[in-house]
Amino acid sequence: MDKHRSKYLANEDGYYGDFGGAFIPELLQHNIDELKANWEQIIESDSFQKEYVKLLKDYVGRPSPLYFSQRLSDKYNAQIYLKREDLNHTGSHKVNNTIGQVLIAKQLGKSRIIAETGAGQHGVATATICALMGLECVVYMGATDIARQAPNVARMKMLGAEVRAAESGNKTLKDATNEAIRDWINHPTDTFYVIGSVVGPHPYPDMVAQLQSVISKEIKEQMSQLPNYVVACVGGGSNAAGAFYHFLDNEEVELVAVEAAGMGVETAETAASIAQGNVGFIHGSKTLLMQDEDGQITEPYSISAGLDYPGIGPLHANLYTQKRATVMNATDEEALQAAFELTQLEGIIPALESAHALAALPKLALKPTDVVVVNLSGRGDKDMETYIAKMNS
Amino acid sequence: MDNRIDVLFREKKENVLTIYFPAGFPELNDTLSILVELEKAGADVVEIGIPFSDPLADGETIEMASQKALQNGISLKLLFEQLKEMRKYVSIPVLLMGYLNPVYRYGIEQFCVDCKAVGIDGVILPDLPMREYRKNYQTIFHKNGLKNVPLITPQTPVERIEELDKEEHGFIYVVASSATTGAKSGISKEQEDYFARIKALQLKTPTQIGFGIADSASFNKACEFTSGAIIGSAFVKAIQNGGELAVNVKNFVEFVKVIK
Ligand SMILES: Cc1ncc(COP(=O)(O)O)c(C=O)c1O
Numbered sequence: 001m002d003k004h005r006s007k008y009l010a011n012e013d014g015y016y017g018d019f020g021g022a023f024i025p026e027l028l029q030h031n032i033d034e035l036k037a038n039w040e041q042i043i044e045s046d047s048f049q050k051e052y053v054k055l056l057k058d059y060v061g062r063p064s065p066l067y068f069s070q071r072l073s074d075k076y077n078a079q080i081y082l083k084r085e086d087l088n089h090t091g092s093h094k095v096n097n098t099i100g101q102v103l104i105a106k107q108l109g110k111s112r113i114i115a116e117t118g119a120g121q122h123g124v125a126t127a128t129i130c131a132l133m134g135l136e137c138v139v140y141m142g143a144t145d146i147a148r149q150a151p152n153v154a155r156m157k158m159l160g161a162e163v164r165a166a167e168s169g170n171k172t173l174k175d176a177t178n179e180a181i182r183d184w185i186n187h188p189t190d191t192f193y194v195i196g197s198v199v200g201p202h203p204y205p206d207m208v209a210q211l212q213s214v215i216s217k218e219i220k221e222q223m224s225q226l227p228n229y230v231v232a233c234v235g236g237g238s239n240a241a242g243a244f245y246h247f248l249d250n251e252e253v254e255l256v257a258v259e260a261a262g263m264g265v266e267t268a269e270t271a272a273s274i275a276q277g278n279v280g281f282i283h284g285s286k287t288l289l290m291q292d293e294d295g296q297i298t299e300p301y302s303i304s305a306g307l308d309y310p311g312i313g314p315l316h317a318n319l320y321t322q323k324r325a326t327v328m329n330a331t332d333e334e335a336l337q338a339a340f341e342l343t344q345l346e347g348i349i350p351a352l353e354s355a356h357a358l359a360a361l362p363k364l365a366l367k368p369t370d371v372v373v374v375n376l377s378g379r380g381d382k383d384m385e386t387y388i389a390k391m392n393s
Numbered sequence: 394m395d396n397r398i399d400v401l402f403r404e405k406k407e408n409v410l411t412i413y414f415p416a417g418f419p420e421l422n423d424t425l426s427i428l429v430e431l432e433k434a435g436a437d438v439v440e441i442g443i444p445f446s447d448p449l450a451d452g453e454t455i456e457m458a459s460q461k462a463l464q465n466g467i468s469l470k471l472l473f474e475q476l477k478e479m480r481k482y483v484s485i486p487v488l489l490m491g492y493l494n495p496v497y498r499y500g501i502e503q504f505c506v507d508c509k510a511v512g513i514d515g516v517i518l519p520d521l522p523m524r525e526y527r528k529n530y531q532t533i534f535h536k537n538g539l540k541n542v543p544l545i546t547p548q549t550p551v552e553r554i555e556e557l558d559k560e561e562h563g564f565i566y567v568v569a570s571s572a573t574t575g576a577k578s579g580i581s582k583e584q585e586d587y588f589a590r591i592k593a594l595q596l597k598t599p600t601q602i603g604f605g606i607a608d609s610a611s612f613n614k615a616c617e618f619t620s621g622a623i624i625g626s627a628f629v630k631a632i633q634n635g636g637e638l639a640v641n642v643k644n645f646v647e648f649v650k651v652i653k
Binding site: 021022023024025026027029030168169174178181182185186188278279280281282283284291293294295296297 | 445446447449450452456460463468469470492493494495496497498499519520521522525543544545546548549568571572573576
């Protein structure tokens with residue numbers, strides 16, 4: 001791991017500027033302390049590195065290609081590259097993180113894995129690694145998401161995971177996360193909670209960002225120059241964290257985070273946590289989140305289950321506040337258009353989440369010399385039902 | 394004026410019965426009535442829950458009750474409104490218990506000032522870690538005469554408990570088991586061992602056991618080890634199904650206070 005630590009990464013107490021920390025009930029303190037005391041040492045150990053790197057290479061298929069998209073480049077009059085996380089085993093960037101966390105869980109002697117999932121990609125990636133390592137796996141998923149991401153539910157079940165429906169709130173990612181945390185409280189010793197994004201109490205945001213940082217490490221190795229832009233969608237922000245990580249201190253590289261605007265940022269039907277959010281606490285972290293004036297967390301909305309979350313990782317809240325990252329957003333409609341555009345120009349069907357990143361391209365005032373990397377966080381198989389409905393409309 | 398929590402535990406060292414219920418439940422304007430009825434029925438302390446959209450440490454009963462209360466229209470602002478004249482009718486210690494986000498959004502300083510104004514004695518914010526409290530909020534709490542009651546669990550190291558005991562917290566909330574509220578009831582042998590360990594520490598701060606205390610058997614068992622016990626989910630169940638509130642409250646407290 002790199003010895004130089006960017007000022008944009010978490011400090012020792014898990015703070016990113018004013019954001020982050022570990023705002024958890026005493027009931028979870030022991031688990032968090034255990035993780036905090038051990039995770040870095042485990043990750044830095046030779047045995048972990050050997051297994052992690054080997055699995056990323058032979059099992060996931062890394063490094064993922066950095067693909068120069070001629071036709072998008074022609075269309076937007078710039079030099080556009082796609083970081084192909086969609087080609088990873090299980091179909092998204094999520095697996096980079098789950099391999100790492102499940103290996104850590106094993107080192108800590110945990111026998112039972114729990115996870116939350118929105119689009120189902122993190123659930124599938126977790127279930128996959130649990131199948132590989134022979135561990136019990138329970139995935140919490142909002143009932144709404146179970147309905148709209150059916151193929152991933154079937155995959156998790158085939159992989160041997162138990163999928164439990166979260167029935168509170170809008171029955172989406174936030175609610176699934178609540179249930180996973182409750183499960184963790186009720187299983188204080190044998191269970192490891194594999195969080196799917198750079199959210200949650202310290203050290204999760206730091207740990208997940210580090211496990212995803214392989215994305216930007218490879219981008220740097222794959223390019224002969226620094227890009228002008230790195231663009232990624234943000235739900236909780238893990239694929240963006242991974243894509244930005246090794247560019248954080250290259251201040252000349254513009255980091256663009258794209259939120260899901262749903263029906264529009266000004267409407268109530270949105271998941272644009274930064275555009276609409278205020279400072280507060282969600283799932284153990286001080287960050288920006290969508291809430292009403294009484295501090296009740298508001299129900300988000302996005303066509304994309306993976307971005308349908310009312311908060312944002314503390315890293316991104318700070319990058320935005322420090323003006324290190326540019327935060328944009330894309331509506332459902334813009335994301336759908338971008339998905340169809342990529343499919344028709346390049347023969348790549350992107351995940352709806354990743355389509356939000358692509359939808360930022362027309363909004364960036366690009367010059368022909370500009371080099372842009374878009375992190376294509378996942379593939380669109382899971383979203384076929386939505387795409388079919390769009391084609392038939 | 395002395396804090397009512399301190400006064401109570403100075404005078405009453407055992408069988409302190411604390412009841413929790415969420416504000417604005419079962420009907421929006423029941424908050425003060427329940428409080429009054431609880432004192433009349435013989436509860437020693439009351440914790441009023443500040444309903445939150447995402448109550449992570451709570452099981453189904455309190456989660457559903459919080460949802461209902463929010464649908465009824467409760468908010469922190471309205472709660473302070475409801476409690477404005479509380480001290481005309483109620484003399485037992487009253488605490489507010491809730492999650493950090495609504496309190497933070499309200500403004501922690503304003504919250505403390507308003508607590509003092511209506512006569513609240515203490516606050517329990519399970520997701521505000523003690524470190525953050527000491528660093529950022531302790532002074533404001535003290536200025537407004539408020540106790541910040543900490544939680545400990547079977548996993549909390551002794552050093553941390555002893556550190557808490559050196560401070561002025563009113564009482565220490567001993568979480569009976571590693572579980573969300575209402576998830577378990579009854580007291581196992583393992584839990585008794587844990588309670589005995591706490592008792593053996595001979596803390597100067599009073600302790601109360603909560604989570605999973607549901608009836609007179611578990612209340613009396615808990616009181617063998619601590620100054621008292623806290624009942625939440627079981628009380629919520631007793632008042633949620635309609636009927637005369639005053640009667641439900643009275644029956645419940647009598648049911649718990651049966652001498653063994
Ligand atoms: C393909 C894909 N991209 C992005 C996300 C959003 O997560 P994050 O913001 O953590 O990258 C998801 C989440 O499910 C996803 O499946």
